[in-house]
Amino acid sequence: MSTLRITFRLNRKEIQIEAAPDRRVSDVLREDLGLTGTKESCGAGDCGACTILVDGESRLSCLMLAAQIQGHEITTIEGLAKDQRVHLLQKTFVEHGAIQCGFCTPGIVLASLDLLKRNPNPTRAQIREGLVGNLCRCTGYQKIVDAVQAAAVSVQEEESL
Amino acid sequence: MKESERHTPITDLLLAQRTHNRILSIGTSAPRVDAYDKVTGRVEYASDYYGNNVVWAGVKRAGVPHARLKTIDSSRAEKHPGFICVLTHENVSGTNRQGVVKKDQPVLVDDKVRYCGDAIALVLAENKTALKESLDLITLDFISLPPVLDVEKAMESGSPLVHDNNSDGNILLKGELRIGLGSAAEEECDFLVEACFETQRQEHAYLETEAGWAYMDEDGRLVIVCSTQTPFRDRMEVAESLGLDTGRVRIIAPYTGGAFGGKDGVTLQSFLGLAALNTKGRPVKMCWDREESFLAGTKRHPARMYYRLGAKKDGSLHCLDVRLYLDTGPYDHLGGVVLAQALEHAGGPYRIPNVVLRGWCVYTNNPIGGAFRGFGVTQVTAAIEQIMDMLADRMDMDPLELRLKNALKRGDKNCVGKTLVSSTGMIDCLEILSKHSVWTERETWKRSGVPFRQRGVGLAAVMQGLGYGPVVPDYANAKVELTSEGNIRVYCGVVDMGQGNDTANLQIVSHILGQNPDRIELVQPDTDRTLPSGSASASRCTYTFGNALIGAATTLMDRILKRAADFMMAARNEELVLVPGGVRCLLTGHEIPLSKIAKLLSHDERVATHHFRAPVATEVITTDQNLRLHGLPHTIFSYAAHLACVEVDELTGKVEIKRYLAVSDCGKVLNPQIFEQQIHGGIAQGIGYALSEDLEVLEGRMLNSNLSTYLLPTAEDVPEIYSVAVEIYEPTGPFGLKGVGEISTNGPLPAVSNAVADACGIRVHQSPLTPERVLGAILKNRGRGEHVEDHV
Numbered sequence: 001m002s003t004l005r006i007t008f009r010l011n012r013k014e015i016q017i018e019a020a021p022d023r024r025v026s027d028v029l030r031e032d033l034g035l036t037g038t039k040e041s042c043g044a045g046d047c048g049a050c051t052i053l054v055d056g057e058s059r060l061s062c063l064m065l066a067a068q069i070q071g072h073e074i075t076t077i078e079g080l081a082k083d084q085r086v087h088l089l090q091k092t093f094v095e096h097g098a099i100q101c102g103f104c105t106p107g108i109v110l111a112s113l114d115l116l117k118r119n120p121n122p123t124r125a126q127i128r129e130g131l132v133g134n135l136c137r138c139t140g141y142q143k144i145v146d147a148v149q150a151a152a153v154s155v156q157e158e159e160s161l
Numbered sequence: 162m163k164e165s166e167r168h169t170p171i172t173d174l175l176l177a178q179r180t181h182n183r184i185l186s187i188g189t190s191a192p193r194v195d196a197y198d199k200v201t202g203r204v205e206y207a208s209d210y211y212g213n214n215v216v217w218a219g220v221k222r223a224g225v226p227h228a229r230l231k232t233i234d235s236s237r238a239e240k241h242p243g244f245i246c247v248l249t250h251e252n253v254s255g256t257n258r259q260g261v262v263k264k265d266q267p268v269l270v271d272d273k274v275r276y277c278g279d280a281i282a283l284v285l286a287e288n289k290t291a292l293k294e295s296l297d298l299i300t301l302d303f304i305s306l307p308p309v310l311d312v313e314k315a316m317e318s319g320s321p322l323v324h325d326n327n328s329d330g331n332i333l334l335k336g337e338l339r340i341g342l343g344s345a346a347e348e349e350c351d352f353l354v355e356a357c358f359e360t361q362r363q364e365h366a367y368l369e370t371e372a373g374w375a376y377m378d379e380d381g382r383l384v385i386v387c388s389t390q391t392p393f394r395d396r397m398e399v400a401e402s403l404g405l406d407t408g409r410v411r412i413i414a415p416y417t418g419g420a421f422g423g424k425d426g427v428t429l430q431s432f433l434g435l436a437a438l439n440t441k442g443r444p445v446k447m448c449w450d451r452e453e454s455f456l457a458g459t460k461r462h463p464a465r466m467y468y469r470l471g472a473k474k475d476g477s478l479h480c481l482d483v484r485l486y487l488d489t490g491p492y493d494h495l496g497g498v499v500l501a502q503a504l505e506h507a508g509g510p511y512r513i514p515n516v517v518l519r520g521w522c523v524y525t526n527n528p529i530g531g532a533f534r535g536f537g538v539t540q541v542t543a544a545i546e547q548i549m550d551m552l553a554d555r556m557d558m559d560p561l562e563l564r565l566k567n568a569l570k571r572g573d574k575n576c577v578g579k580t581l582v583s584s585t586g587m588i589d590c591l592e593i594l595s596k597h598s599v600w601t602e603r604e605t606w607k608r609s610g611v612p613f614r615q616r617g618v619g620l621a622a623v624m625q626g627l628g629y630g631p632v633v634p635d636y637a638n639a640k641v642e643l644t645s646e647g648n649i650r651v652y653c654g655v656v657d658m659g660q661g662n663d664t665a666n667l668q669i670v671s672h673i674l675g676q677n678p679d680r681i682e683l684v685q686p687d688t689d690r691t692l693p694s695g696s697a698s699a700s701r702c703t704y705t706f707g708n709a710l711i712g713a714a715t716t717l718m719d720r721i722l723k724r725a726a727d728f729m730m731a732a733r734n735e736e737l738v739l740v741p742g743g744v745r746c747l748l749t750g751h752e753i754p755l756s757k758i759a760k761l762l763s764h765d766e767r768v769a770t771h772h773f774r775a776p777v778a779t780e781v782i783t784t785d786q787n788l789r790l791h792g793l794p795h796t797i798f799s800y801a802a803h804l805a806c807v808e809v810d811e812l813t814g815k816v817e818i819k820r821y822l823a824v825s826d827c828g829k830v831l832n833p834q835i836f837e838q839q840i841h842g843g844i845a846q847g848i849g850y851a852l853s854e855d856l857e858v859l860e861g862r863m864l865n866s867n868l869s870t871y872l873l874p875t876a877e878d879v880p881e882i883y884s885v886a887v888e889i890y891e892p893t894g895p896f897g898l899k900g901v902g903e904i905s906t907n908g909p910l911p912a913v914s915n916a917v918a919d920a921c922g923i924r925v926h927q928s929p930l931t932p933e934r935v936l937g938a939i940l941k942n943r944g945r946g947e948h949v950e951d952h953v
Contacts, residue, residue, distance in 0.1 A: 027289075036209035037202015039418070041368045042451045046868035049368055077202035086201065094196040097834040100842060101659025102199030103368035103418030109200060128876040135868065137368055137419050138659050140841030141876040 008069045010035075011079025021067035026050045028066050029076060037077035037106045041135075048134030051107035052076050058114035077106035080113075089113055089151045098147040100138035108134045112148045121152060184741065185671040185678055187896050190834035193664045194683065195416060195657065206418050207388040208372030208448050215374070216245060216445040217292040218436040221282040221299050222456060223274040226310075226526035226861025227321070228303035230270055233282055238298035243291020247299065248283040248435055255404030259427050261394070262791070263333070263493035265324060266529075268402050268431040274303065275323055275491030276526050277862055278457035283432055285440060308526040308861050312465065312486040315523050323491050323524035331524045333489055334497035336504050336788045338518045340578045346480035346515030350471030354551045358468065358544040359927045360910070362488075362856040363461035363849075365533060366873055369418020370454040371428040375437035376444040378411075385433050386413040390425045390656050390697040392686045398427045399434045410434070414686040420658035421846070422532035423458050425698045426494060455866035459494055459531025460856055462487040462522075464503070464540035468548045476558055478513045478567045481576060485520035485541065490529035496522045499530065501791035502626065503537030508576020509545035510587045510624040510800055511567040516576050526861045532698060534846060535906045538625050543928065546621040546911030550918060560915070561600075564622050564802075565591050575624075578782045579794040584891045584899070586826025587622060590802035593885055594620075599804055599822040606806060606820075607920075613811045616819075617920025621803045621912040625904040626795030628701045628775045633792065635701060635775035638692035639709035641670060641717050643767040647742070647756030649674060649681045649717075654694025655706045656686050660902055661835035662702040668831060669707055669895065673714040674721075675739035680755075692770065700799065700900025703831065705775050707895030712771025720769065724761050725753060776893055797891065799899045801825040803844075803908030806880075807916040814936025816852055816917055818880045823905055826887040829897030833886070840884040840905045847909030849874045852929050 003018045010033070019028055026043075029035045029052070041049035043062050050062040053075035080087045089109050092098075099105050108131060115122065115130035122130065127148045128141065136144065185191040198204045221233075235247040250257055250271035257271055258264040270279050281301055286292035307321045314320060315331040323331055347353060373387025383405060389395055392412040400407040417424060429447050436445040449457065469482040485503055489496030500522035507518050533539070553560040569575055571585040594600055603618045610616040628635040640652035651670050657663040663683055670681055684690055694706050722734040725744040729751060731737055737744050743754040759767060778796040783789065806820040823840050830836045853872040857864040865871045890897035910928055918924045923938035 030209075031211050034211070035202075036205065036211075039368070040208075041370065041418075042868045044451065044867060044869065047368065077200075081201060090200045093200050094192055097190070097193070097196075097838055099193065099196045099199050100661065100838055101368065101417060101419040102195065102204055103206065103659075105199050106202045124881075131876045133875075135368065135873050135875065137366055137421070137846070137873065138842045139838060140843075140845030140879050140882060142841050142879070142882055143838065145876065 004067060006066055006070050008071060009073040011075060019066040021065060023066040025061040025064040025066060025069055029061060035076050035078050039103055039106060041103065048111060049104050049107045051110045051134065053110055053114065056114070056117065058111045077109060080109065088154060089147070092147040092150040092154070096143050096147040096150055098139060098144040104134060104136040108136065108144060116148065116152055121156065124149060183677060184675055185668045187668060187672050187831050190832055191664060191668050193661055193835065194667050194678070195663060204416055206369055206372070207374065207386055207415055208369055210374045210386065210446060212374070212444045214443050216285050216436065216440045216443045217289050218283060218285050218432060218445050218447045219292045219296050220280045220432060221284060221296050222277070223270065223279040223281055223301070224277055225274055225303055225305065226277050227306040227308040228274045229306065230274060230281065231302040231304055234300045235282065238284065238295040241291060241295045241298060243287040244295045245285040245287065246439060248439060252439065253403060253435060255402045257402055259398045259402045259431060260493050261426050261495050262497055266492040268435065273306070276528060278528065283435055285436055285445065310525055310527060310861060312488045312521070312523040312525065315525055316521065323526060327524065332521055333493055333524055334500050334522045334787065334791065336501060336520050336785060338504060338516070338577050338783055340576065341515035343515055343517035344480060344482040347469065347471050350479050351474040352552060352556050353469060353471040354548055354555055355469045356548055356551060356926060358466045358547060360464045360540045360543055361928055362463045362528065362858065363533060363854050364455060364856045364871055365421045365423030365458065366868065366871070367419025367421060367423060370449045370451060371424070371458065372448040373429055373433050374444055374446040375433035377437055377442060382409050382411055383434050383437055384411045384413065385430055386415065387430055387433065388417045388424055389414050389430065390420050390658055392656065392688055393693045394696065395427055395430045396688045399430050402431050403434050403438070412688045414656045417656065417658040420697065421534045422536065422698060424658065425532040425696055428458065451868060452866050455863060459529045461533035461539065462489060462496065462499055462530035466541065466544040468544050470548045470552055472552055472556065476556065476563055476566045478511055480515035481508050481513045483507045483518045487522045488525050488527055488530060489522045490525055490527050492529050494529050494531040496530050497791045499532070499537040501788050501793040503541045505577050505626065505793045505795065506538040506624060507541040507545065509542065509549070510569045510622050511576065512569060512573050513576050527858050528863065534843065534903045536699070536903065539850065539907045542621065542623055542907040543910040547914050547924065550619070550915045551924065560620050561591065561595055564620065568622065577794055579778055579780055581798070583797040583893065584826070584828060584889045585798070585800065586887050586889045587624065587800040589887045589889065590800050590824040590826050591622065593887055594802040594804055594822060594824045597822055597885070599806065599820055599883060603806070610808060615809045615811055615920040616807070617809070617916040617918070618804060618806050619912045619915025619919055621908040621915065623801045623803065623904055623907045624798045625700060625900070625907065627704055627797040627799065627900040628699050628795060630792030630795055631777045632790045635695060635705055636772060637694035637706040637709040638770060638772050639706060639713040640692050640768060640770045641713040643717060643721060643755065643759050643762065645759050647754055647759045649676055650684060651681060652684045652691040654686055654691045655702045656697040658697050660702065660839060662706065664835060665703045665707060665831050666710055669710050670714050673711065674718055675741065677741045680742065700902045700904070701775065702902065704894055704898060704900055705773060707898065709771050709773035711895050712773060713769045716771060717769035720762065720766055721758055725758055728761060729753065797893065797899060799825065799827045799901065799904045801904050801908060803912045805909065805912035805916045807913055807920060809917055809920045809935060811921070811939055814932035814939060816913065816930055816935055818848060818913060821880050822883045823908060824885045824887060825901065825904060826889050827901035827904065828891035828894050828899035829888050830886050831896060831898055836886060836901055837884050839901045841882050843903065843905030844882055844909055845874050845879045847906040848879055850929065851910040851913040855929050
């Protein structure tokens with residue numbers, strides 16, 4: 001298949017690539033652009049390891065084709081830190097021990113970000129429900145729920161000051 | 162959330178994460194050393210390599226369970242523009258055989274196919290798409306053979322053979338142990354219960370599938386970077402199977418994206434090696450997709466377990482009779498060792514004076530059974546802990562009382578007659594559980610359910626042996642270096658597959674040498690740089706390597722202090738103390754930096770190594786040398802008491818776990834956060850095993866080899882877990898520690914099953930407890946108006 005010129009914003013920078021329109025976004029990110037923080041685990045939309053944000057909403061990059069990101073804003077785990085500052089969620093994931101092998105972590109952090117945007121004050125049950133599309137085989141999820149909850153609480157405390 | 166408030170300075174996080182400014186003490190929840198790189202996506206896993214000019218390698222697999230290979234036709238693939246070459250067993254110069262104990266698995270099939278995942282040909286191509294298309298263009302021709310599918314039928318005379326030259330038909334390993342009067346003591350029992358339990362095949366389902374890359378270095382040595390638990394053993398296996406000198410092979414093991422036993426032993430290493438020998442200097446990459454990981458990876462052995470358990474009127478266990486059948490698939494892998502471990506733990510953490518244990522590990526043409534967290538203990542714990550509840554029910558005795566009455570104490574003999582000489586906290590675990598609110602408030606909790614949803618609670622008492630057993634040396638060699646710049650470099654010999662042992666290593670060195678983590682660098686396992694230290698398995702990583710590391714760090718400390726004492730004209734080492742960055746004289750207050758001391762030491766003096774070999778059982782409890790070789794018995798055990806609180810939907814049969822308590826004796830805890838991670842993660846895998854995970858195989862073919870039909874627990878399926886550590890000091894452990902990696906995965910299936918029995922008066926003898934099975938048992942029970950337990 002011939003290639004297509006695709007223009008989109010990636011981690012706050014406008015970029016242009018040449019790619020086959022049916023190339024999977026996960027391959028574009030990992031292989032073509034070297035952003036290997038986005039993981040592939042099942043390649044079929046079952047596990048959430050390849051989660052990215054498209055215009056701020058979580059999407060599975062293994063199920064998206066290159067042509068679909070034309071004109072959109074893509075955020076990967078590499079783009080979450082900004083101006084030398086990592087995201088609060090990344091900090092709480094570290095502090096609360098939400099990371100073991102780490103392979104699901106980028107996807108879960110991005111999915112949690114989307115979750116908190118939709119619901120800034122979730123209950124633990126709502127966090128669990130919100131992360132049901134992201135599999136983790138190491139943690140048993142409890143410390144991930146702790147981390148997401150801590151990030152939500154921390155933001156609210158800051159906002160109430 | 163305001164954008165400006167979502168971010169925290171990277172430097173702040175580094176501070177929090179590495180706690181640059183203070184020594185990491187033993188016993189503190191020091192943040193994991195790998196967490197920052199993992200949460201920012203910077204860690205490079207073996208699957209993350211996309212080098213220049215890289216060749217893609219892939220395997221053509223059999224797809225049939227039992228057949229003679231007639232022809233491989235690659236003529237169509239050879240016309241594909243991206244095709245490079247195809248390699249078969251004829252291109253393998255070595256033994257073409259691999260395996261941990263028994264070398265019975267071909268790298269590439271050279272006689273017959275023994276399971277659907279058998280590798281027939283290795284294909285090299287220019288890119289991923291060309292590889293996939295080339296593999297599809299290869300056709301195979303077979304002569305079908307009747308498959309061997311059931312363990313007990315496989316043992317009958319006249320059964321087709323998986324290995325034509327195996328000395329004992331389809332039996333890989335059998336074992337028998339008899340203690341006291343054996344089953345003759347059944348006559349002396351007041352109560353006897355009998356049941357058969359069947360447990361299923363479980364998939365590791367690590368998020369990172371098998372992956373790696375390889376190249377020939379400038380000296381013509383083969384270098385393999387791969388996701389593995391066993392770099393040093395891999396090196397020997399690859400060298401032997403491919404016909405290379407061991408010294409010509411180097412294995413580098415980065416962090417794995419999960420392993421759990423499934424990367425204990427060669428997965429794709431020999432393929433990568435063979436490929437790299439044939440790429441004319443180009444690097445080569447291989448990454449299995451999820452389906453291939455299911456198809457070719459090892460599984461938790463399915464087990465069929467016949468149990469008879471008898472007790473005296475006073476509640477003391479009197480005799481146990483067990484027959485155990487494990488389906489190991491076509492290759493040994495670690496199947497024999499799993500059987501020995503299962504036999505050893507078949508009687509659970511109890512005193513039973515009369516025991517007969519018989520077990521068979523049997524070849525079939527089903528998927529390969531291998532190492533999986535729990536390692537045989539998971540299966541037998543499901544059996545003994547359920548039959549304990551059945552016995553308690555029969556005797557009208559409280560299940561906790563029955564366990565407390567029979568629980569092992571230090572000095573007792575376990576079910577294989579081994580005297581327990583290490584710390585033994587089974588009773589402590591049960592007693593702490595009995596005082597926990599999840600237990601004391603259980604009746605109130607059970608009564609507060611809603612209509613058609615029955616609540617119940619269930620117990621499990623668990624033990625897990627640590628290390629390799631009496632024959633295979635369980636050793637580690639640690640190496641610690643004072644660098645010429647005055648920093649500390651730790652050469653980690655055991656892979657961190659996610660369990661956090663790197664952080665434990667950092668903590669041990671920081672603690673002993675009094676240095677802040679920012680001055681300590683960790684080197685990942687690499688057969689060229691780090692020293693042989695065994696596998697990341699068997700609950701032994703921090704126990705064995707930690708002990709070696711204490712020795713190496715202490716030796717280095719001594720050398721630093723001696724040289725500093727000479728230089729500072731101190732009378733003896735005790736006048737000096739290591740402080741972050743240097744050595745201080747306590748009498749004068751004078752300090753010299755480590756960078757200066759480094760210049761006063763030769764390179765050899767700056768490097769300290771220490772060898773540690775784990776203690777083994779001195780008692781000889783069996784004369785069966787083969788069982789001893791396969792690891793029976795162990796001498797150090799961890800213990801735990803688990804409590805599951807479940808709700809059963811009587812209309813659908815769905816079981817939900819609402820609360821879970823685990824009280825664990827794994828010795829002293831070096832890092833409470835990482836300890837909890839192990840407990841939580843093991844329980845989650847055990848919950849999957851209890852309720853949803855079942856790799857279904859029909860006629861040797863998998864029916865659900867993907868994550869949409871093989872159901873892993875999600876965040877909604879795992880309840881809030883209460884974890885309590887009973888910190889009993891283990892004198893042989895590093896800072897009193899025992900293993901924690903495996904034990905917690907053994908509790909959930911029996912605890913949940915006992916809770917379902919408590920809730921609905923039914924017992925499901927086959928796991929997992931799917932809604933279909935539970936509802937079927939509820940309806941059957943209602944129809945008969947009685948329990949359906951297999952009472953004698």
